[in-house]
Amino acid sequence: MARRTVQGPKFLHSRDVLLFSQRNEDIEDCAALVDDFTTRVLILHGSSGSGKSSFIRAGLIPRLELAAEASCSFFFLRQASDTSEPLLIRATDDPVARIHHSLQAAAKNDQRIPPRAREGMLTALAGDPPYDRLAAMEKILAALTALTASLRDTFVLLVDQAEEILTLPAEGDAKNRRKAFFALLEGICFSRIDMRAVVSLRTEYYGRFCSFFHIRPTISLTAAAETRAGLVDFLLRGFSGANRIAAAIRWPTFSSSGCGAA
Numbered sequence: 001m002a003r004r005t006v007q008g009p010k011f012l013h014s015r016d017v018l019l020f021s022q023r024n025e026d027i028e029d030c031a032a033l034v035d036d037f038t039t040r041v042l043i044l045h046g047s048s049g050s051g052k053s054s055f056i057r058a059g060l061i062p063r064l065e066l067a068a069e070a071s072c073s074f075f076f077l078r079q080a081s082d083t084s085e086p087l088l089i090r091a092t093d094d095p096v097a098r099i100h101h102s103l104q105a106a107a108k109n110d111q112r113i114p115p116r117a118r119e120g121m122l123t124a125l126a127g128d129p130p131y132d133r134l135a136a137m138e139k140i141l142a143a144l145t146a147l148t149a150s151l152r153d154t155f156v157l158l159v160d161q162a163e164e165i166l167t168l169p170a171e172g173d174a175k176n177r178r179k180a181f182f183a184l185l186e187g188i189c190f191s192r193i194d195m196r197a198v199v200s201l202r203t204e205y206y207g208r209f210c211s212f213f214h215i216r217p218t219i220s221l222t223a224a225a226e227t228r229a230g231l232v233d234f235l236l237r238g239f240s241g242a243n244r245i246a247a248a249i250r251w252p253t254f255s256s257s258g259c260g261a262a
Helices: 014-019 024-035 052-065 095-109 115-124 133-150 177-190 203-210 242-250
Strands: 041-046 074-076 154-160 195-202 231-235
Touching: 024 041, 024 052, 024 231, 041 052, 041 177, 041 203, 052 074, 052 154, 052 195, 095 115, 095 133, 095 154, 095 177, 115 133, 133 154, 133 177, 177 195, 177 231, 195 203
Parallel strands: 041 195, 041 231, 074 154, 154 195
Antiparallel strands: none
């Protein structure tokens, strides 16, 4: 007998924004964190099935693309197969290599990137990622510096399923995969690059994930007097209550301001 493959629910895309609802407050709170100039890396976490991928694609990104007065305007990479969709880079067991390849492909193919930035990115990212991913991380930071120096808008790097750097067995023999990924995120925090990184993962891996940083994320309980390092936490809670779940299914709407219906 053939084995049946059980698939979980599919996430929404940015084109499905009209179907996304019941996350009004979460969208606004998360967008405000991304818009804050002191934020460099946002760790978006939630339990499995809480809708993180849909939240980013159909909630957060459309909200950020509606640049309000006195807010930043943002630049996202696009999927090669569908240029209307922002690119979320899946972490896998080697996120630094994935980011390297994604930035390299964007420099070659994305005509929105200014020529000077494209040239600088291709120079920094020439060839395959170095065997030692710490060296690859340095090349990525150089490419990000070249990209953001020529952009009018703030660049946003999106990394999805980041817990995979902790859970997936390593394939191949690349060196320092995990160390390089966390060093890259810290490098973004400490640099003057005009960008944000949004990194999503499952909450059950949040504590272990953050243990690899040398800096501590800013959360709601962080003392106001403590220096912010640019690493910020946002918890996406699952829906509570049958009425809210039913409303999300039965009444998908989208307001003219770009927020899901409350």
